[in-house]
Amino acid sequence: xxxxxxxxxxxxxxxxxxxxxxxxxxxxxxxxxxxxxxxxxxxxxxxxxxxxxxxxxxxxxxxxxxxxxxxxxxxxxxxxxxxxxxxxxxxxxxxxxxxxxxxxxxxxxxxxxxxxxxxxxxxxxxxxxxxxxxxxxxxxxxxxxxxxxxxxxxxxxxxxxxxxxxxxxxxxxxxxxxxxxxxxxxxxxxxxxxxxxxxxxxxxxxxxxxxxxxxxxxxxxxxxxxxxxxxxxxxxxxxxxxxxxxxxxxxxxxxxxxxxxxxxxxxxxxxxxxxxxxxxxxxxxxxxxxxxxxxxxxxxxxxxxxxxxxxxxxxxxxxxxxxxxxxxxxxxxxxxxxxxxxxxxxxxxxxxxxxxxxxxxxxxxxxxxxxxxxxxxxxxxxxxxxxxxxxxxxxxxxxxxxxxxxxxxxxxxxxxxxxxxxxxxxxxxxxxxxxxxxxxxxxxxxxxxxxxxxxxxxxxxxxxxxxxxxxxxxxxxxxxxxxxxxxxxxxxxxxxxxxxxxxxxxxxxxxxx
Amino acid sequence: xxxxxxxxxxxxxxxxxxxxxxxxxxxxxxxxxxxxxxxxxxxxxxxxxxxxxxxxxxxxxxxxxxxxxxxxxxxxxxxxxxxxxxxxxxxxxxxxxxxxxxxxxxxxxxxxxxxxxxxxxxxxxxxxxxxxxxxxxxxxxxxxxxxxxxxxxxx
Ligand SMILES: Cc1ncc(C[n+]2csc(CCOP(=O)(O)OP(=O)(O)O)c2C)c(N)n1
Ligand code: SF4
Ligand SMILES: [Mg+2]
Numbered sequence: 001x002x003x004x005x006x007x008x009x010x011x012x013x014x015x016x017x018x019x020x021x022x023x024x025x026x027x028x029x030x031x032x033x034x035x036x037x038x039x040x041x042x043x044x045x046x047x048x049x050x051x052x053x054x055x056x057x058x059x060x061x062x063x064x065x066x067x068x069x070x071x072x073x074x075x076x077x078x079x080x081x082x083x084x085x086x087x088x089x090x091x092x093x094x095x096x097x098x099x100x101x102x103x104x105x106x107x108x109x110x111x112x113x114x115x116x117x118x119x120x121x122x123x124x125x126x127x128x129x130x131x132x133x134x135x136x137x138x139x140x141x142x143x144x145x146x147x148x149x150x151x152x153x154x155x156x157x158x159x160x161x162x163x164x165x166x167x168x169x170x171x172x173x174x175x176x177x178x179x180x181x182x183x184x185x186x187x188x189x190x191x192x193x194x195x196x197x198x199x200x201x202x203x204x205x206x207x208x209x210x211x212x213x214x215x216x217x218x219x220x221x222x223x224x225x226x227x228x229x230x231x232x233x234x235x236x237x238x239x240x241x242x243x244x245x246x247x248x249x250x251x252x253x254x255x256x257x258x259x260x261x262x263x264x265x266x267x268x269x270x271x272x273x274x275x276x277x278x279x280x281x282x283x284x285x286x287x288x289x290x291x292x293x294x295x296x297x298x299x300x301x302x303x304x305x306x307x308x309x310x311x312x313x314x315x316x317x318x319x320x321x322x323x324x325x326x327x328x329x330x331x332x333x334x335x336x337x338x339x340x341x342x343x344x345x346x347x348x349x350x351x352x353x354x355x356x357x358x359x360x361x362x363x364x365x366x367x368x369x370x371x372x373x374x375x376x377x378x379x380x381x382x383x384x385x386x387x388x389x390x391x392x393x394x395x396x397x398x399x400x401x402x403x404x405x406x407x408x409x410x411x412x413x414x415x416x417x418x419x420x421x422x423x424x425x426x427x428x429x430x431x432x433x434x435x436x437x438x439x440x441x442x443x444x445x446x447x448x449x450x451x452x453x454x455x456x457x458x459x460x461x462x463x464x465x466x467x468x469x470x471x472x473x474x475x476x477x478x479x480x481x482x483x484x485x486x487x488x489x490x491x492x493x494x495x496x497x498x499x500x501x502x503x504x505x506x507x508x509x510x511x512x513x
Numbered sequence: 514x515x516x517x518x519x520x521x522x523x524x525x526x527x528x529x530x531x532x533x534x535x536x537x538x539x540x541x542x543x544x545x546x547x548x549x550x551x552x553x554x555x556x557x558x559x560x561x562x563x564x565x566x567x568x569x570x571x572x573x574x575x576x577x578x579x580x581x582x583x584x585x586x587x588x589x590x591x592x593x594x595x596x597x598x599x600x601x602x603x604x605x606x607x608x609x610x611x612x613x614x615x616x617x618x619x620x621x622x623x624x625x626x627x628x629x630x631x632x633x634x635x636x637x638x639x640x641x642x643x644x645x646x647x648x649x650x651x652x653x654x655x656x657x658x659x660x661x662x663x664x665x666x667x668x
């Protein structure tokens with residue numbers, strides 16, 4: 001096998017697929033550099049996988065004579081994560097565009113970066129959606145005129161390097177399609193890094209966004225408008241290498257060497273700093289105020305996601321034996337949703353899974369602080385409250401009679417019960433306010449069941465007081481019937497009763513804690 | 514910060530006093546009721562040239578209007594409760610709770626030192642204020658008390 005690797009050449013990585021990019025597209029340059037670099041990496045072809053999302057750039061895997069997957073828009077990083085966990089020996093590249101990984105796949109990009117899966121992400125940034133014929137993307141600067149922003153985009157753009165740093169990426173670099181030598185170096189470095197490597201490559205879409213990166217590629221301007229980052233070196237740029245970056249407080253500034261400014265005054269690049277602030281500051285050097293940096297912004301070590309996940313899996317198997325997926329499927333609670341409104345939901349009972357010896361440890365920790373006396377009170381049963389007995393009427397009572405009863409007994413609400421004395425409804429002043437007031441209705445002609453709230457929310461005497469307050473404060477129920485286990489009303493809780501109850505709880509002997 | 518301390522230090526201004534509408538003394542009763550229904554407020558404060566002169570609530574509707582259609586076109590002034598009790602804005606919440614739980618009033622207008630109306634204190638607003646102190650015990654509950662999981666599903 002080792003012999004075979006040594007003899008690989010660029011040609012071995014060229015597939016038989018017809019390349020479908022527009023002539024002149026920057027994607028070709030990236031493909032060429034990848035095919036140039038890989039033979040030098042000492043990796044067997046069958047151990048390489050290129051995984052892409054959707055876009056022009058995402059057609060890349062077809063053109064590589066390796067394993068590859070053209071997957072779902074924005075989800076290449078996710079598919080790649082699964083693949084690495086299943087087979088950590090593979091070398092996996094994620095090929096993605098600015099639309100693919102920063103629009104629809106933004107979330108997936110963030111999480112793969114912070115997890116530090118051992119992948120190489122190559123983001124082809126052409127600041128446009130190429131495949132769909134030229135809509136602005138999250139890296140198109142405000143004002144960009146495209147087919148979907150004919151008057152200029154009004155959206156703040158993303159800085160891909162800043163995003164990657166904020167997402168805790170361990171390797172962050174930038175290159176550009178037309179600087180092929182630089183790109184080759186960066187691709188090699190990314191391949192060598194253990195952990196997620198994030199490489200942004202400025203790529204020219206000569207059809208829909210031609211010249212987006214010309215400031216960084218045209219010979220006459222690029223030396224003054226870009227800077228190549230070199231680890232351990234002062235940050236110097238310019239055709240005559242006479243300019244540099246100095247840091248003034250938290251702000252970077254461009255200075256000219258000479259006249260009292262020497263190299264030792266300049267910011268020295270250090271890609272290994274644990275604190276990402278330095279790398280972030282460099283990522284904010286943007287055109288045209290500053291020279292735009294190319295090179296490795298950050299390269300630090302952190303534990304690898306799949307190493308840890310796999311180790312945990314091994315440990316679990318050692319402690320508990322190999323699992324049975326089929327048994328797991330059938331061990332959870334499932335139920336059948338019945339047809340028709342009255343049918344009862346059927347819970348399917350399955351054999352219990354053997355209890356785990358890992359999970360109980362977690363459950364034993366009680367995150368709750370000890371309860372205060374007041375908190376405890378909220379768990380006390382409603383029966384400990386001094387509730388008034390409810391006034392009950394039958395469903396056929398006329399509203400006129402009900403109103404008279406409420407008036408003479410000074411009640412805000414009546415409970416409606418059936419012949420067995422079971423709770424059927426609640427009839428309150430609120431119903432009169434909402435459904436009768438201001439309308440010409442003969443109250444002697446209608447019965448309470450036409451106005452009452454049917455099957456009202458009721459609580460049992462054994463339920464906690466906290467739940468009463470839950471219903472009152474979150475749902476605004478002013479009156480809550482309290483019933484016995486059979487459903488017969490035995491009490492009526494109201495705002496007023498709860499106010500009286502709480503008013504009595506507090507002494508005037510107070511302290512803040 | 515415990516609730517007892519808060520109730521003794523916060524004043525009625527610290528709870529939601531917005532559960533009311535303002536009407537003018539010559540507004541007819543049916544218009545006042547419509548305004549209350551539209552805004553789902555069960556309390557109307559009756560004003561005369563910017564001064565509070567009366568109060569009219571859903572309780573009054575149930576007791577004095579619902580089966581007496583002849584009052585519907587009268588000005589609200591004739592049926593309101595005149596000169597309602599008010600609370601000063603610097604009343605502590607514990608004072609307000611004790612005051613309101615001793616009296617039949619469900620709605621108490623709150624006024625400043627110049628008797629300008631700042632809002633109306635309601636039973637609901639006080640209960641909400643107190644519940645806010647116990648999110649775990651009151652808010653983070655399952656829909657019904659017996660919905661508690663027998664085993665933890667998440668985390
Ligand atoms: C779910 C879904 N949404 C939208 C699209 C349409 N679409 C295809 S490619 C693309 C954006 C590609 O932009 P980018 O990732 O920058 O790739 P480029 O073509 O520029 O290389 C979009 C929005 C799609 N194919 N699938
Ligand atoms: S549309 Fe743009 S990005 Fe897509 S292949 Fe053509 S030139 Fe390249
Ligand atoms: Mg693009």
